[in-house]
Structures are given as C-alpha cells and as structure tokens.
Amino acid sequence: MIQRFRTRARQFAALLLKEKLDPGHAAAAVFLGIFIGIVPIYGFQTLAAVGVALLFRLNKPLTVAATFINNPLLQPLIVVASVDLGCLLRGSPFPPWNASSLTAAHLKQELLALIIGSVPLGILVGGVGAAITAALVQLKAPANPGLRDRVRFVNALFARCARADRGFVRWKLRLDRIFRFLEGLLAAETLGSGTVVDLGCGYGMALGFAAFGDSGRRLVGCDLDAHRIAVAREALGNLNADLTVADVRRLDLPPAGLILILDVLQYLPADDQQALLQRCCSALAPQGMLIFRVHDRERGLWSTITMAFDRLIFACGRADVRPLMLSAAEYHSVLENAGMQVEERRFRNRLPLAHILFIAKKPLAEPAP
Numbered sequence: 001m002i003q004r005f006r007t008r009a010r011q012f013a014a015l016l017l018k019e020k021l022d023p024g025h026a027a028a029a030v031f032l033g034i035f036i037g038i039v040p041i042y043g044f045q046t047l048a049a050v051g052v053a054l055l056f057r058l059n060k061p062l063t064v065a066a067t068f069i070n071n072p073l074l075q076p077l078i079v080v081a082s083v084d085l086g087c088l089l090r091g092s093p094f095p096p097w098n099a100s101s102l103t104a105a106h107l108k109q110e111l112l113a114l115i116i117g118s119v120p121l122g123i124l125v126g127g128v129g130a131a132i133t134a135a136l137v138q139l140k141a142p143a144n145p146g147l148r149d150r151v152r153f154v155n156a157l158f159a160r161c162a163r164a165d166r167g168f169v170r171w172k173l174r175l176d177r178i179f180r181f182l183e184g185l186l187a188a189e190t191l192g193s194g195t196v197v198d199l200g201c202g203y204g205m206a207l208g209f210a211a212f213g214d215s216g217r218r219l220v221g222c223d224l225d226a227h228r229i230a231v232a233r234e235a236l237g238n239l240n241a242d243l244t245v246a247d248v249r250r251l252d253l254p255p256a257g258l259i260l261i262l263d264v265l266q267y268l269p270a271d272d273q274q275a276l277l278q279r280c281c282s283a284l285a286p287q288g289m290l291i292f293r294v295h296d297r298e299r300g301l302w303s304t305i306t307m308a309f310d311r312l313i314f315a316c317g318r319a320d321v322r323p324l325m326l327s328a329a330e331y332h333s334v335l336e337n338a339g340m341q342v343e344e345r346r347f348r349n350r351l352p353l354a355h356i357l358f359i360a361k362k363p364l365a366e367p368a369p
Helices: 002-018 023-038 045-056 060-069 075-090 104-140 145-157 163-175 178-187 205-211 226-235 270-283 301-316 328-337
Strands: 196-199 219-223 241-245 256-262 284-295 341-348 354-361
Touching (some): 023 045, 023 060, 023 104, 045 060, 060 104, 075 104, 145 163, 145 178, 163 205, 178 205, 178 354, 196 205, 196 270, 205 219, 205 256, 219 226, 226 241, 256 270, 270 284, 270 328, 328 341
Parallel strands (some): 196 219, 196 256, 256 284
C-alpha cells in the first residue's frame, strides 16, 4: 500500500512539473509568478499564483516558484524600487530613507507609492523573466532538424551584417512561432515553387527562410523601413531577391506561388486591408498560397495583452495611426469571396501574444467548357 502511494505520488509530481512546459506557457507562468511576487499582497501570493495557474492552465509549480522573487534577500530592493518608481509616476519627490522620516503621514505616502510602483515594476521584471524563460525552454526543447537547418541557413545569410541587426534576426527566429509553421508547410511541399512575395518584409527573414534548398527561387519584398531593406539586400545579395522601399499598397504584385503578410495589415485602414487581400488573391498562381497573420480579438486577456503590446510598438515607432484589426469572420469573408480555400490557425506566441494565421489556397482553375 505504501509503495503504491509513493509511486502515484511520484507520477503526480512528475505530471505537475512537466505540464505546459512549452516556451509560451512557461513564459506566461514566470511572468505572472514574478508579477504576483512583486505586488504587495503579502500572505496571499501563493494562493493567487495557484489561482491564476489554474485559471490560465499554466504550470503550477513554475508559477508558484516565480513568486519567490519576493525573498528576504531581494525584498528590500523590491520595496525601494517600487516606492521610488511610484513617487516618479506620481510626480512627488523621492522619500528620504532614514529613521527621522518615519511619521504616520510619511508612511501613508510611501505605502501609496509602493502600491502604485509595484505594478509597472512587476510588469517590467516579469517581462524580462518571461523572455529569458522562453529562450531557455526553446533552447532545451527537442530539436526539429528541418527547422534547425533553415534557421542556421538564415543566420548564415546575416552573418556579415551589423551586430545589432544579426542579433535581432537571431532572437526573432528563436521567439517567433511563425517560422515553425512555415517550416511545416515548406517541409510538406505545400507552398509550391513559384515566386515568393513578402509584403512588409522587414529584414527579409521569411524570404531567406523560403529560399532554403532553392537559392534560385525568386524573392520579392518591400518595406517602408529603408534601413531594414538595406540590411535585407546585403543579407540576400547572393539570392534571386528583389527588395524595394515601398508601401505594400503600391507594390506591383508579380504572379506568385506564395505571398506573405506578417504583422502589417493592422497599419492599414479597413478598406485598404480588404483591397490588398483581394489583390494578393488575384496575383496568386493556381495552387498558390496567401499566408497572413493578425492579432486574435477573441482570446480575452491574451487579446488585451496583444493589443496593448501592439499599441506600445506603434507609439515607439511614432506611427500616426492606431492598430486596426478586423474580425476573423471579416477576413474569412474577403478570402472566400475571392474564391480561396481558407484555413485558420489560432496560436499564442512566445511573449505570449495571441494570433490567427490565415492560410488561403487558390484552387486549380476550372477547365474551359
């Protein structure tokens, strides 16, 4: 009886330790655990960590373990940083840290600053911890030989670029799950062999990804960022690449076997989004595919986090517009009206961000009567 109990206890512990340990879920567990550990809900942190882990189906031991950032060694630093950050956000002077200032009014102000400052501090430290966790789990994950070889190929293309640029490419390839989806489609040989067009190509990583094993494949890309296009031209210089600084709405689309639009549509008004998708469908050759990614508006808290992150990116880039997402049904309707066969894949990215990947395939033309 005792031996059976020990065996079941070990199995249960192993199940708890291994549950939801993919990079996205592990990063979310660490983020929420650190956030709960920093905000001043002393006495309830473990209970709160278990609660959010159950609510979002995260790894419970990892979530609880992350709350131990609030330990005797780091607790003074967390309190001081929270109070100072709270004072900064309130526009009040930083408090003096001496015994003579410990008055009732002073303690009340410091407590208020502690509460206010702990929230952004928890988000900041939690975000750093989540990013590190996602990278470590990804590095320890079982290798996908096809994905690994494509990633090495793209990294080699950017090896001579500036350190900051190749560093961005390296981490983008590690953290963005879109490349895993593309590798699966390319490995299954479902993306054809025609021209690849990437609208809003940035550094051209997806184009290099598609050129693995077929260096003669024509690659066409455009982006408004002149620096990124310059880096892409340097990296893809030995490939059959045509890269221009242009608005995606103005680019003349060649007949293509694959068209990619990754994280671009939200910059455009609704009418322009629909018109661009219709043009892409018309430019595809029979059996060609249009793949584009948009944020998922139907995932509750994850959708809220995703939109907040996108607004932050827009603000940092000084974009004059706010991100605009149509509903999944509206995108689906545009593609179906263009005669496309449509598949949707919902997924969360590493940070985690909620996305929908639309895969639209153009059917073979019907034979003439």
